[in-house]
Amino acid sequence: MVPKRHSLAEQDRIIARFEEARSLDVRPAEAIAGLGASLASVYRWQRARNPSKGMPAATFAQELSIDTAIARLCDERNDDRHTFLDALFKFIAWLRWPTTPGDHPAAMMVCAVSYLSAGRSARTLNELPPDALALALRHVSIDTLKRICSDDLFAMPSFELWKLDDQPYTKLDYLAQVTHFILAYCPPSADPRDAASLSKAYAAMDSGLFKYKWSISRRTFSTFWKESAASAPFHYVERLHPGLEFSLDPSKNDFAENIDEAYSRRGELRRHLARCRAAIELLQNKLDRRSLEVIRFPRFPLSLSAEVIEPPELPKITDAIRAKFRKWRN
Template sequence: MTAALAVERRLPASVLTILTIRCSESVVAAEPASAPLEIKDTLMLPESSGRAKRYSEIEKTAALKAYETKIAFGLTSTDAARKVSVPRKTLERWLDERKRHQEQTEASNGTRLIETSIATLAAPGRFNPEAVRSALFAFVAWLRWPGEVRNLAAYVLLLHCGYLVQKYGVSRLQELPESEKKAIQNDIDISLIFDLFLGKVVFPFHMDYEHEYYTRRDKNAEICSFFTNARHNSIDSSIGKAFHIVENNGFSKDFEMGEKAFRAFWRSNAAVMPFDYVELYHFPTLDLGLDPEEPDFYEKIDDLLQRLPEIAEYLAGCKWAVREFRSSLDPRALTSIWSPGFPLHLLPRELPRVKLPGKLFEALSRPRVIA
């Protein structure tokens, strides 16, 4: 058997065109037919193999920067991709991936800020006054804009600036007392200001204190009251039943809302429902629903800072309410909502049960109309 014939039986023809086999005919003939053939040459894939090019993270970042710059100078996405030498669909996929990653990072930072603010307000004596006030700004901002967790840092800056402008009547940082300069520097993020100018962070269009905001908080409190107290009123709670109550005007304040809108409302507000419930039902004098556009906003903040022990008691009640609220939900419903963690040193405070109104039972007794 010749060396060429032995190699042909072990290797495909496409590989034979690349490899150079150096083997004497006598050695091949002396070896058994089943003996493995030792090949020392390196197998290299040809450039025309059709495999997609793999890009490093540095290459991706550079390509996206060049791509966005060329588009900013007026090129179409197709022409910009051609200049960058990367397929347009690949660049668009990278942009989507970057956006999702950025949103996840911002949301993670927002949830961490909420939990830090709760821990600070639950034990204010362990922190300096400036840190406690910043924590209060973060907590109030979250209660006001619960569906915008990833923009929470921007809203904290908004509340802080509104507070300082109202309290000191100034418009420049240099005019503030030294202690206030240091305090707001902790909330100022240069990249955040840059995003504000670029329009990447958008504040809600409406900040109507009386109509929009309190109506939403009333809804949150009543929906949470249903879930938290349903079992003690011999009711099996569910999101579907909550919508059935809304649909049949079973809450004390009627509000029209279709099922699709209700589920969107649920996703945006479920996290703060126990907090609104505890405040409006059990701590009604503790006004945390603050509007930075109100002329007495800074006075209300200062008043809350004088009532920190009461806020700590309120948070202890919230810890209990969150546990009760989540235990009343179906496991599938829990996957769509997030609830903040509480510090271990904060013991839950059980609150009195609320008797559900007869109007709610009447709404549940009506048959569900399926369109």
């Protein structure tokens, strides 16, 4: 059966009735009965409206900003494995949820537990080697465990990436292509109206300029960009100037291997971040002030210089696409 797609108004009605029942101490499984939606869907809708509400508090090791995490990853003097892994887990979580930091503590705990469980025979925490146990205790909190063992499990962030329109790509691939268009677009004239813009990017994507397609409205595209733009240059660099992989899913068998590779190749990691800095600076030069006002890019340490990148040329832009540029002109 195809799941029913609820309108925003229907979602609001279901959420209101669910929250009313919960305020009367009705269990979640009972509160959702008869409302025409699953418990997971209601939690997902709630998080879309207030992403950080009810999420677990950060442990001491998780109380770092993305700026601090990037600075640690770039620090050639940092030989402390635990603080490096803390920063790496933060970076991985931020790449998925750049505008919802309330999701990061639980996501970082998932990263830590998945990393520690790979290739180990330990069944309990006290069976872990001392160094591994110390890392676990930096990220496992009683609050998070309590939620995992209750119906609040469905409110936890999920790293799973859904394929777009049953094609072999995800939102992150699409986001990288949007960034590629903006960075590589060459205006036909000096007229500001011909400059690169989000409107042109939407028109190009909607016209099928790239192989990755996603049939969404312009409003949905704008919302998606606002939620994801801060990490967009990072996804672009990962896919078009590849080195290390960071769009990781802790449930995959190679997660721990990728983490160990990032730690052992810290010089390559710094180079990757230097390319990301270059992509951000190029994007800032391409977009107008209004478009940039809604984006909070990470700050890089002064010690990390940008490494120049050359965006690949765009596919041929047809007259039909140019006509859409005029239609969607800012």
